[in-house]
Amino acid sequence: MIEYVSTRNKDIRVRSGKAILDGQASGGGLYVPADLEAIKADWRGIIKLDFRGMAKAIWNIFFDDYGEEAIDRLVEASYKDKFSAQDITPLVKAGDAYVLELWHGPTSAFKDVALSALPNLMSAARGMNGFTDDIMILTATSGDTGSAAIQGFRDVPGTGIIVFYPHGGVSDTQRLQMVTPDSANVTACAIRGNFDDAQTGVKKLFREIPRPVEGVALSSANSINIGRLVPQIVYYFSAYAQLVKSGAITEGDKIDFVVPTGNFGDIMAGWYAFKMGLPVSRLVCASNKNDVLTEFLNTGHYDRKREFYKTTSPSMDILVSSNLERLLWYICGPEHTLSYMKQLEETGEYQITDDELFEMQKVFTGVFASDEDGAAAIKGVFESDGYLMDTHTSIAWACMEKYRSGDSPEGTVSFGTDAAATVVLSTASPYKFSAAVLEALGEELTGSDEENMKKVRGITGAEVPSGLAGIFAKPVIHKDVIDISAMKSYVIEKCTKQG
Numbered sequence: 001m002i003e004y005v006s007t008r009n010k011d012i013r014v015r016s017g018k019a020i021l022d023g024q025a026s027g028g029g030l031y032v033p034a035d036l037e038a039i040k041a042d043w044r045g046i047i048k049l050d051f052r053g054m055a056k057a058i059w060n061i062f063f064d065d066y067g068e069e070a071i072d073r074l075v076e077a078s079y080k081d082k083f084s085a086q087d088i089t090p091l092v093k094a095g096d097a098y099v100l101e102l103w104h105g106p107t108s109a110f111k112d113v114a115l116s117a118l119p120n121l122m123s124a125a126r127g128m129n130g131f132t133d134d135i136m137i138l139t140a141t142s143g144d145t146g147s148a149a150i151q152g153f154r155d156v157p158g159t160g161i162i163v164f165y166p167h168g169g170v171s172d173t174q175r176l177q178m179v180t181p182d183s184a185n186v187t188a189c190a191i192r193g194n195f196d197d198a199q200t201g202v203k204k205l206f207r208e209i210p211r212p213v214e215g216v217a218l219s220s221a222n223s224i225n226i227g228r229l230v231p232q233i234v235y236y237f238s239a240y241a242q243l244v245k246s247g248a249i250t251e252g253d254k255i256d257f258v259v260p261t262g263n264f265g266d267i268m269a270g271w272y273a274f275k276m277g278l279p280v281s282r283l284v285c286a287s288n289k290n291d292v293l294t295e296f297l298n299t300g301h302y303d304r305k306r307e308f309y310k311t312t313s314p315s316m317d318i319l320v321s322s323n324l325e326r327l328l329w330y331i332c333g334p335e336h337t338l339s340y341m342k343q344l345e346e347t348g349e350y351q352i353t354d355d356e357l358f359e360m361q362k363v364f365t366g367v368f369a370s371d372e373d374g375a376a377a378i379k380g381v382f383e384s385d386g387y388l389m390d391t392h393t394s395i396a397w398a399c400m401e402k403y404r405s406g407d408s409p410e411g412t413v414s415f416g417t418d419a420a421a422t423v424v425l426s427t428a429s430p431y432k433f434s435a436a437v438l439e440a441l442g443e444e445l446t447g448s449d450e451e452n453m454k455k456v457r458g459i460t461g462a463e464v465p466s467g468l469a470g471i472f473a474k475p476v477i478h479k480d481v482i483d484i485s486a487m488k489s490y491v492i493e494k495c496t497k498q499g
């Protein structure tokens with residue numbers, strides 16, 4: 001049996017359904033599987049299955065209170081007709097690495113994989129927990145979560161969703177993906193501030209509105225929800241399975257994963273895959289110019305008091321990486337975690353011990369790359385291998401090159417790898433960031449995202465994903481722009497309307 005415990009209060013212990021409904025534990029903690037022994041799995045058996053089979057096997061371990069029959073149904077419902085790729089997350093060879101394409105879902109970014117699952121998991125959990133209130137999902141997004149969450153929750157009975165995104169902080173395409181869906185239970189709202197402001201604001205709302213408003217209870221769809229984290233574990237197994245199947249590696253070989261990281265959700269899922277037994281050599285945490293995690297993984301010093309940069313990989317523009325708290329809890333223990341999180345809140349920084357850092361560095365490597373490094377990777381890989389990456393994937397690619405060359409930041413510990421293959425996680429379709437991709441290729445920009453997309457199509461010849469091609473002709477439904485201080489009254493009003 002898997003129990004989830006709050007990272008900030010050992011007395012809060014729940015089963016997965018409740019953890020998924022809550023999103024965050026009361027008191028601000030994140031839910032984590034309390035016992036890593038309980039998630040050890042027969043990885044050799046799992047990699048013999050297809051994607052859905054792997055999902056069922058893994059969900060059955062982590063979500064063991066749902067029951068096998070329900071899991072069967074929920075996995076099928078989550079991935080039916082939503083993904084254009086047969087095996088959901090195909091692996092493609094580019095140069096001397098492999099790219100795991102996570103963006104064949106409705107919004108062309110990797111968050112679709114988990115956000116197709118979460119609404120189904122939540123709605124099933126309501127019944128299991130005798131929950132009669134409606135659910136209002138509150139989400140802060142740096143761009144991609146918002147649209148993926150909207151696609152996941154739109155028209156799901158008993159749920160509503162409000163997405164807050166930074167005004168002027170997302171691409172035109174991302175914005176249109178959020179402001180055009182016309183489902184009655186969907187709201188998208190711009191806030192005057194950056195992503196961290198939006199995320200901090202949402203976290204505060206959960207503390208300030210702890211009880212249902214007019215029969216509508218708040219919940220989260222951010223990557224702090226374990227209902228999002230667990231479905232992401234599946235594609236690490238899927239990548240491994242595809243490497244074995246193609247003969248690129250032999251079963252049992254270790255591999256490296258390079259993960260374009262923001263909120264540390266994706267790479268945390270990779271760590272759980274590793275703890276389940278998947279043969280992983282290193283998890284390379286790739287950051288953009290907002291290199292707070294690079295510094296942390298190299299020195300043990302987490303310092304959010306630094307300049308916030310807007311980069312061409314906006315979904316990785318983050319100073320507070322929420323899911324890191326989960327890793328801290330396992331590596332540093334509950335007491336230190338609590339103290340570090342308190343220091344972060346009060347002083348904006350903390351320093352873990354040398355032993356704790358050493359433990360993390362046994363599997364994690366932190367590397368960052370600039371916009372220029374990323375652009376050079378887009379151009380270089382396209383010219384040499386005919387493979388076109390988006391701006392997030394290309395940061396990971398550039399980080400992989402730095403990591404392989406041993407060109408790590410000064411004074412840092414670097415551990416060798418005994419990996420038989422390297423997998424770069426590709427988190428978005430190049431079409432989703434057409435303008436930056438064209439610039440990287442040295443092409444002239446057109447006047448609009450729509451034309452830029454067509455121009456990219458002319459270069460690659462690959463079809464524009466249907467979810468992207470259609471948004472430019474649709475009317476804008478959601479036009480609100482508000483101050484951070486107005487978020488609370490905004491949410492209460494929306495809940496009152498829904499309830």
Ligand SMILES: *Cc1c(COP(=O)(O)O)cnc(C)c1O
Pocket residue numbers: 109110111144145223260261262263264265266267315316392427428
């Ligand atoms: C969200 C996102 C990331 C970062 O993932 P985390 O789980 O937040 O670390 C990277 N790339 C893209 C395209 C994203 O949307």
